[in-house]
Amino acid sequence: MNYVSVVSRLVTMENFAAPGDFVDAARQGWAKARPELDVSSIEVMGRITRIGALVTQRVEHDLAPEDITRAEFDLLCTLARSGRPLRASEVTAATMLSGASTTKNADRLARRGLIERLPSERDGRVVLLQLTADGHALVDRTFPNFLARDQELLSGLTAREQAALAELLRKVAMNLEVRH
Amino acid sequence: MNYVSVVSRLVTMENFAAPGDFVDAARQGWAKARPELDVSSIEVMGRITRIGALVTQRVEHDLAPEDITRAEFDLLCTLARSGRPLRASEVTAATMLSGASTTKNADRLARRGLIERLPSERDGRVVLLQLTADGHALVDRTFPNFLARDQELLSGLTAREQAALAELLRKVAMNLEVRH
DNA sequence: ACAATCTATTTTACTAGTAAAATAGATATG
DNA sequence: CATATCTATTTTACTAGTAAAATAGATTGT
Secondary structure (H helix, E strand, O other): OOHHHHHHHHHHHHHOOOOOOHHHHHHHHHHHHOOOOOOOOHHHHHHHHHHHHHHHHHHHHHHHHHOOOHHHHHHHHHHHHHOOOEEHHHHHHHHOOOHHHHHHHHHHHHHOOOEEEEEOOOOOOOEEEEEOHHHHHHHHHHHHHHHHHHHHHOOOOOHHHHHHHHHHHHHHHHHHHHOO | OOHHHHHHHHHHHHHOOOOOOHHHHHHHHHHHHOOOOOOOOHHHHHHHHHHHHHHHHHHHHHHHHHOOOHHHHHHHHHHHHHOOOEEHHHHHHHHOOOHHHHHHHHHHHHHOOOEEEEEOOOOOOOEEEEEOHHHHHHHHHHHHHHHHHHHHHOOOOOHHHHHHHHHHHHHHHHHHHHOO
16 A cells, blocks of 8 residues: 555545444544554454443343343343352352342342242352243243344354454453453 | 363363353353353353453443543543544444433533533534543543553454454444444 | 424433442351 | 351442433424
């Protein structure tokens, strides 16, 4: 790419919209406003938080007809994939919410008959949470739709690209999780 | 990899902890609980939402000493990189929050003297938001720290890997953004 | 020009999430 | 074998975010 095409690309991007995605626009903004800053890391981290927020909103929207929040659905899915009753504290660790939220979400799901609270035989402080038949049914009915929606989002990528992306994200995730 | 090594890897991962990151554990759970489901898409989407949530929490924690929320900081950074006063509705579009939240956040930031509200000359309904000198100073003082933290998270990846990751994420982001 | 309609922001009334205190059961120590 | 300390969960008191109503200014059609 020569000087002219670089310039014409910049002019195009500034004056005639469509500079790629949200993060491309943000990066261009920083390049102009604070040219001395190296903002290259937002190419990855900005996109991750942006995509994460958009996907979360979409999931919430799709769950509205079930009259269930994303956090409650997350709790149900955590129990569904664990195959055994989990302690409230295990659910808290898996869902990234506070213990107080786990109590609240478990209350609402129990009132709706989607989960049950069991006492632990070993430890009287512990509350075990497990899906009821209705809870299992809800997960079995709705979870595949979310998988399909996710696949759709990745449909622009080849299988090889999806695998490469997953592997790169695993590295970032592991780096992040070791720091708590 | 032969049959034995596959089996030994599975056994290792099930019985001796450390199956990689959070998503590896979740995927194994689904594989056992619902072997008929193709949950491969969570390798990407699950990691994006997980990393997004962890990074968001970390940013909130790091902003606590400034007595400012992540949403407020996001508003300040949006103004800082735009280089001109923005309409409240432009800020709303950039921050992924509701208009009501923009009003609330702008209220608090204006009370603290970090932004100013200006009337638009063209349209009496419009409120323009712009940084004060104090607001600029706060962004200049703190934003570089967040860039450094983000770079640290990506330090396990080569420059080539970071570029590949950014490019793959851009594809996903653009696919998502065209669907609103 | 003037009602009808549209649009940008704010206000109101509400829900979700949290930190810290309270509660209750387990464990350790003298 | 108490009693002090630790741990798991719940309750309380609060903050952040939102949808929908209210407000106020712009636009459109006649």
